[in-house]
Amino acid sequence: YSLFSNRPKWTSKVVTYRIISYTRDLSRFKVNQLVEKAFAMWSKEIPLQFKKIRMGIADIMIGFARGAHGDGFPFDGPGNILAHAFLPAPRLGGDAHFDEDERWTDGTSIGINFLFAVTHELGHSLGLGHSPDPKAVMYPTYEDRDAKDFKLSQDDIEGIQNLYGKRRD
Ligand SMILES: CC(C)C[C@H](CS(C)(=N)=N)C(=O)N[C@H]1Cc2cn(c3ccccc23)CCCCCCNC1=O
């Protein structure tokens, strides 16, 4: 795993999130469900709670966009960069954006596995960098093969616990 030298992290006990836009590739219900599942994978390992809000400003704002979308980091059409997320910080910090020019799937058809991508992006939203371990969710590139029924690797867990400590309950 890798962290950033200033080790940015959330210092509140509860971190809020809000899904502000959706994709035409998956139902809103499915997007909500997969985002919830990705948060649960990380929160299982650390003493941090995630709370979904429906209005207002959340710590982690999640959405889909194509091309230039107002954060100075325009997406690049199909393929290449699939998504991006900002390290823990106010405002844009923590936010995760998914490229609407990709085809997002829940594993039942061809396309980029959305659950895998959300889990990777939330790793960044929580403060993780990339891992050199090809088995880690935080490995820099998307490999379709291990996107089906994946779980956090030991490396991912060690990294996130280095930052937030172990969950005790
Ligand atoms: C891990 C993801 C869920 C999130 C990361 C983005 S991020 C910011 N959150 N680390 C991602 O999109 N990685 C690229 C990295 C990448 C691979 N290639 C590229 C060609 C051009 C540009 C980028 C890439 C080679 C060709 C394959 C392109 C399709 C797959 N793209 C990737 O794997």
Ligand SMILES: [Zn+2]
């Ligand atoms: Zn990444």
